[in-house]
Amino acid sequence: MPLILNIETATNVCSVSLAKDKEIIANKISYDEKSHSELLTVFIEQIVKEQKISLKDLDAVSVSKGPGSYTGLRIGVSSAKGIAYGIDKPLIAISTLQTMVYQVLSEHKIEDKNTILCPMIDARRMEVYNAFYNLEGEQVREIKAEIIDENSYKDILENQKIIFFGDGSDKCKNIITHENASFIEKITPLSNYMIDLSLKSFEKQKFEDVAYFEPFYLKNFIATKSKKMF
Numbered sequence: 001m002p003l004i005l006n007i008e009t010a011t012n013v014c015s016v017s018l019a020k021d022k023e024i025i026a027n028k029i030s031y032d033e034k035s036h037s038e039l040l041t042v043f044i045e046q047i048v049k050e051q052k053i054s055l056k057d058l059d060a061v062s063v064s065k066g067p068g069s070y071t072g073l074r075i076g077v078s079s080a081k082g083i084a085y086g087i088d089k090p091l092i093a094i095s096t097l098q099t100m101v102y103q104v105l106s107e108h109k110i111e112d113k114n115t116i117l118c119p120m121i122d123a124r125r126m127e128v129y130n131a132f133y134n135l136e137g138e139q140v141r142e143i144k145a146e147i148i149d150e151n152s153y154k155d156i157l158e159n160q161k162i163i164f165f166g167d168g169s170d171k172c173k174n175i176i177t178h179e180n181a182s183f184i185e186k187i188t189p190l191s192n193y194m195i196d197l198s199l200k201s202f203e204k205q206k207f208e209d210v211a212y213f214e215p216f217y218l219k220n221f222i223a224t225k226s227k228k229m230f
Contacts, residue, residue: 002059002202005044005083008191009036009076010068010096011121011167016043017191018051022199026051027192036075044079056087060207062198064189065093066216067129067143068121073215081210090207094197095216096121096189097143100166101133103193104184110135115161118153119187120168126175128168129218145218148172157181 001021008015012033018026028043048055063080066073084091100119113135120128126148132141146152148171153162157178164172165187173183201207 002199003053003057004060004062004092004195004198004202005047005055005058006062006094006191006194006198007040007044007076007080008064008096008099008189008194009040009072010064010066010189011072012069013188013190014039014043014072015189015191016040016047017195018047019192019195019199022195024192024195029190036072040075040079044083055083058083058087058089060084060090060092060198060202062092062094062194062201064096064099064191064194066096067123067145067218068096068189070217073217077213077215081213085210090202090205091210091213092198092201092206093208093213094194094201095139095143097129097131097166098133098137098139098197099189099193100187101137102196103187103190104163104165105135105137106193108184110163112161115163116140116156118162118164118169120164120166120172121189122166122168122171123219126171128166128172130166130168132162143216143218148175150175150177152176153181154178 006017015029026047061084097119117133120130131143157180165184
């Protein structure tokens, strides 16, 4: 039964979970924005201390790979890579969007088996990071950065139901109004929903190269100049 540390920092939420096989042993969450750099290491240290283990006892480290916040992903992946390298254990990378899908599937019963699940992460203004998944949790359309307008997904919605969720979907409710479109609130990427996915990757030995792995940013980071005058 593998002992896996799961790290999720792709959005404003910072969370860390420790799981043995499919059982959650410890779970730490903060919904405070921009707290990742302060709390991630603290959460990991607290879990190790409370469970009376050493990082060397881990069998693998799992981290959310994106898409999502450039800064959040960089902090989470850097920490995960540092731990995996330091203890010489495998690094596992999990899609942020797929983690959200697993939360929906675990918390909601969906009757129509042809329904498409569309997780959305806010990418500022009217743009979102998203993909399509079936009810088996399998990705059926590639991850994209899309600008949402009144015509978004119209052709698909004519013939199929789509459930939208995630912080990116909040700004779409008044725009995507087709009768086949529905929304689930309060879905955000959390480390405890990475557990099944990271276990599957561990069993299949689907590991990342610790030295060269980079997050899936999807878009390049653009720094803005300060408007402050001197």
